[in-house]
Amino acid sequence: MNKISGLVITYNEAKHIRACLESLWQVCDEIIVIDSLSNDDTVAIATELGAKVYSQAFLGYGPQKNYGVDHCQHAWVLSLDADERLEADAISDIKALDLTNSPYDTYAFRRKNLFHDKWIRCTSWYPDHVRRLFNREKVSFSHAQCHEKVESTAHTALTSHIRHYSYTNYHDMLHKLNKYSTQYALDNATNQRRVSAWSPPLHGLGAFLKNYLIKGGIGCGFDGFTISLLNALGSYLKYAKLLEIQRYNRVQS
Secondary structure, three states: OOOEEEEEEEOOOOOOHHHHHHHHOOOOOEEEEEEOOOOOOHHHHHHHOOOEEEEOOOOOHHHHHHHHHOOOOOOEEEEOOOOEEEOHHHHHHHHHOOHHHOOOOEEEEEEEEEEOOEEOOOHHHOOOOEEEEEEOOOOEEOOOOOOOOEEOOOEEEEEEEEEEEEEOOHHHHHHHHHHHHHHHHHHHHHOOOOOOOOHHHHHHHHHHHHHHHHOOHHHOHHHHHHHHHHHHHHHHHHHHHHHHHHHHHHHHO
16 A cells, blocks of 8 residues: 655644545545644644644745655655645545556646635636645755745646635735735745846736636636736736845845
């Protein structure tokens, strides 16, 4: 049988952590939780469910997950966010894999993003392939502060699903959009990526057209339009904030 370590990073995830861990136990032999000093019941719930919990002040998404990988016992690691859980088809697919003789070092799943308790089947929200099962002896997470991913060349995508309770409401979406756009700008400023004044509007417009027209947001009613609009705003802000840092640094130099 496949030996798999489950990995979850948490901060105040008492609302979600139980369902997440219960789904992981369907296919994992151990679960590692890296908690960023939660002040709710996250640690108690995770401990109750048999996870090995380690406390670590938040290092950024990529570094935090790599810290967790170092605590995993098995070569194959299945990483979920606390607000994600495996669906039945993903559990079946994972159990059917022969990981010992796999030609791949990473497997991606289709992610069902839910909003207002409804699966959003359009825009960039679906199928939204995410790499979650990987061989830690061959690959690792990128060191990005946000939008980290498993860096792999020998990967494949399964057709099974992870369910993602992504946002509670539009207020929550705007809060995270602001947070992630700042982290994106800081990551790329560190990498000395250069942008122009045209970058924010062009990327914002491109994101809206892609999500609303190409990715089918136009067929998803009010949510489809609003998500397309907010995705465009997120893209605009990423480049606007990067331009702001670039110009500020230029003035200071």
